Amino acid sequence: MSWMKSLFVREYQLANRVGGGALIGVLFFLAVVTIFPFGVGPDMILLSRIGAAILWIGALLATLLGLDRLFQADREDGSLELLVMSGRSLELVVLIKCAAHWAATGLPLVLATPVLSLFVGLDFQSIVLVTLTLLVGAPALTLVGAVGAGVTVSMRRGGVLLSILVIPLAIPILIFGVSAATAGAIDSNNFLVPFLFLCALTLFGLVVGPLAAAAALRVSGE
Amino acid sequence: MVVSGAMNQLKLVCQGVACDRGGRRVLNHVDLEVGSGEALIVQGPNGVGKSSLLRVIAGLVAKANGTITLEGGMPERSVAEHSHYFGHLDALKPLQTVLENLSFWRSFFEPAEFGDGKVRESMSELEALDTLGIAHTSSLPAGYLSAGQRRRLSVARLLVVPRPVWLLDEPTSALDKASEEVLLGLIADHIHAGGLVVAATHLPLNLPNTKFLNLSPVTTESEHMFAGDDLDDYFDEPEQDEG
Secondary structure, rough: HHHHHHHHHHHHHHHHOOOOHHHHHHHHHHHHHHHHHHHHHOOHHHHHHHHHHHHHHHHHHHHHHHHHHHHHHHHHHHHHHHHHHHOOOOHHHHHHHHHHHHHHHHHHHHHHHHHHHHHHHOOOOOHHHHHHHHHHHHHHHHHHHHHHHHOOOOOOOHHHHHHHHHHHHHHHHHHHHHHHHHHHOOOOOHHHHHHHHHHHHHHHHHHHHHHHHHHHHHHOOO | OOOHHHHOOEEEEEEEEEEEOOEEEEEEEEEEEEOEEEEEEEEEEOOOOHHHHHHHOOOOOOOOEEEEEOOOOOOOOOOOHHEEOOOOOEEEOOOOOHHHHHHHHHHOOOOOOOOOOOOEEEEEEOHHHHHHHHHHOOOOOOHHHHHHHHHHHHHHHHHOOOOEEEEEOOOOOOHHHHHHHHHHHHHHHHHOOOOEEEEEOOOOOOOEEEEEEEEEOOOHHHHHHOOOOOOHHHHEEEEEEEE
């Protein structure tokens, strides 16, 4: 068990020490959310209606921002080879790396959401719902992104390809996340069904993400 | 004693190992045997497949043909999981301190038994750094180390986690004369302790109980074969016997 803890601690430390860590993601999130009111215009009713979607898309893009380095940095310095031949389950290694990456970069996005919600004119109930859906759904974005990161690990500029691969897979997460947040704000009875689907997607990602990413990493040494 | 000793030996056996990289055959029919307390030095000119051979044994590159077994090893674990791979890359995180880097690999790597069913005692992080003469850097970020110091820190990983098989790819590159002596001493200690070493190098290494494997370039005939020529012609080619 202690190896899992030391891997988590190391990944968390590295994610925070590299290039501004959590702050970069949050600033990017801020930038994306801020440009929407400029594009849409000062229509508060329209903004608050699409506010949840803006926040979700902002969080999706901010999550993708750092994911290309998830395994690439390890591949470039030779750590990945050692992770593969360490005798530890590569699936668990991927899962722990995702958990640490999410704790370092995904969680700050969730924590920033209530503040950024004010920019798009959400009321209190919507702020709570958007934050809650992101808390539950954003890990799924990281897990799906990890598959893309595993597949593109050997590419020098894999970040763009990663986004192209991952964004279609993120559509279901986006649909259920946004519909839970917006439907819940209108009538709280409509909240539970899409929210449970969102939970299911995260649990699905929890299983499939590490398996697929580990399979991709195993053949990356070629 | 001798009999039970023989029963407790490890033996790395490769038979007919072949490997393709980038659609080209780089290794062909390689046979080798290394036992506990022995070193095998893989020699040959650049590009002959020395590194590929080590990477195949380490399980990092899929082999196209042949078998690789570790006789006397832990049955549920692969050859790679008995091995340390010491390649061209140092696997260091420049933003972590020297000690953090080493402690991580120490706690992360699963130790492997030597042939006698025991896990050997390993050095602590500071002992290993001290042995390699970089103890004074232990609280520096690894990014500040020189190439030779990075290399030595990478060697320290082999000392803090006991594993019987050491796969060393050009182990002495970037090391000065004194550090090279230290490293060769450590490899010799590992061999005397019942470990086994496969080292790829184009420089002479002064190690005890050494065997040699001379790799020669895969012949053009076999490249033709790879393009679809007769299989028998190809396997009749004498291999790895010059040098």
